[in-house]
Amino acid sequence: xxxxxxALPASISLEQLLLRDDMWMGHSQRFTSRSALDTGYEExxxxxxxxxxxxxxxVEICQQGMQGEWQLFTPSLHELPGLIVLxxxxxxxxxxxxxxxxxxxxxxxVVAAPEKNHFIAxxxxxxxxxxxxxxxxxxxxxxTYTELRKCLLAASEGTGLSVMFRPSTAQQxxxxxxxxxxxxxxxxxxxxxxxxxxxxxQMQQPHPIV
Numbered sequence: 001x002x003x004x005x006x007a008l009p010a011s012i013s014l015e016q017l018l019l020r021d022d023m024w025m026g027h028s029q030r031f032t033s034r035s036a037l038d039t040g041y042e043e044x045x046x047x048x049x050x051x052x053x054x055x056x057x058x059v060e061i062c063q064q065g066m067q068g069e070w071q072l073f074t075p076s077l078h079e080l081p082g083l084i085v086l087x088x089x090x091x092x093x094x095x096x097x098x099x100x101x102x103x104x105x106x107x108x109x110v111v112a113a114p115e116k117n118h119f120i121a122x123x124x125x126x127x128x129x130x131x132x133x134x135x136x137x138x139x140x141x142x143x144t145y146t147e148l149r150k151c152l153l154a155a156s157e158g159t160g161l162s163v164m165f166r167p168s169t170a171q172q173x174x175x176x177x178x179x180x181x182x183x184x185x186x187x188x189x190x191x192x193x194x195x196x197x198x199x200x201x202q203m204q205q206p207h208p209i210v
Contacts, residue, residue: 065183078102084138088139107132127160134163
């Protein structure tokens with residue numbers, strides 16, 4: 001499948017250009033109509049367009065080490081049907097935690113893809129297939145903007161929740177992800193800062209998740 005946007009004609013007016021689906025203006029809300037999934041945290045919902053995790057998009061979490069991923073997404077896993085695929089988790093999932101959270105272990109699939117090319121191929125196929133939830137941890141090799149864009153395009157072809165966890169240093173790198181957050185532990189729990197949100201002129205505002 002060719003995901004390349006259609007080529008522009010030799011002569012095109014500004015009005016025609018702004019009607020393209022892949023164009024966005026800073027004050028526009030044209031990308032805010034996609035479905036969203038309740039995060040389970042009211043303060044975080046209030047800071048997100050459509051009050052939830054965007055479906056059919058790429059959510060990027062920048063963090064230092066393991067920062068309570070399950071705590072952040074567990075409420076949403078109850079709401080979205082289908083499989084929960086963990087791609088390259090940093091450690092074996094603690095099954096008892098899933099059971100205590102009321103999540104059926106039969107929905108859980110773990111995929112190991114330590115090589116970057118295999119990781120990207122797996123992410124693309126899983127996101128495109130709309131399996132339910134794909135939670136992926138970037139391999140040690142850094143991902144380029146082009147590689148991330150391939151992941152974003154695959155996620156946009158699906159209808160599920162596609163999440164990629166990246167190291168904190170990735171926050172300084174350019175990324176096409178529609179939603180980018182920084183996660184860090186604080187004494188009261190997990191704090192989330194939304195620093196990029198497509199369709200919204202973002203002001204960095206931390207959201208404590210207790």
